[in-house]
Structures are given as structure tokens and as C-alpha cells.
Amino acid sequence: MAKNVRTLDCRPEDVFEVLGNGWLYPAWVVGASRMRDVDETWPQPGAELHHSVGVWPALLDDTTVVEEWDPPRRMVMRAKGWPIGEARVTLRVRSYDGGCMVRIDEEPVDGPATLLPGLVTTPLLRWRNSETLHRLAYLAEGGAGRAH
Secondary structure (H helix, E strand, C coil), rough: EEEEEEEECCCHHHHHHHHHHHHHHHCCCCCCCEEECCCCCCCCCCCEEEEEEEEEEEEEEEEEEEEEECCCCEEEEEEEEEECCEEEEEEEEEECCCEEEEEEEEEEEHHHHHHHHHHHHHHHHHHHHHHHHHHHHHHHHHCCCCCC
């Protein structure tokens, strides 16, 4: 399992405002390139994001499903990334030193990626999720999830 942690200069609620806006997903998730649709019930458990991964002309349409939504503490999603497989992504947020600390855990749970040893998948996921948290920080600290 890949684990990344980053401190942000904002409140946990600011992070969850970004997470709660499904249309912002490709702005913070590395690899997601565009949104096609967001379920009206997003981010409640069972709601789906319909997005594409990759770059044109090699785009694949996929979905991400909410498994758990517990703001401002925790969100769990099952992200599909076929043909590679599916991953469970857990975001934990807590107040820390005048801001907050965000931890992201990602683990392959279905498909070909589960056959690869952690020595291969973990460094790649940690590298990608470092940038994912960097992008999430920009959005949350800048208030991107707030209604204007």
C-alpha cells in the first residue's frame, strides 16, 4: 500500500469542499484528464464520477465510486483504471498546527495491478500521489471548493 502525507495551510473543511465537488476531480487527481458526468448524489456512498484517464487520442472512460464519506475526517473511493485495475483510495484529514494534515493511502484491489509486487507498485503510486496531494493543496488552500 502506498502512503503519502502532506500538511496544508487550510482547514479540514476546505479539503472536503474540494473533495465534495466532483467536477474538480481532474484538477487534483493525477491521470484523470476530464469529467464526463458527476452523479447528483456525489459525494454520498455509492455515487459515481464518470471521468476519462490518459491523453487524447488514447483516452479511456472510467468511473470512481464513493465507498465512505465522513467529512471533515475521511473519504474512501474505489477508483477504476482499466486495463490496469482498480484501487481503493483513502483520504484522512485532521487538524494540525494551525492547518491540516492529509494522508492518502492507495492500494490495488482488483485487476492486473494486484499481481504485481508492492516493490513495483508502491513507489509509482507514492510518486503519483505526492503530486496529487500537491494539487489538492493548491485547490483547498485557494478555496476552489467554495461556492462563489
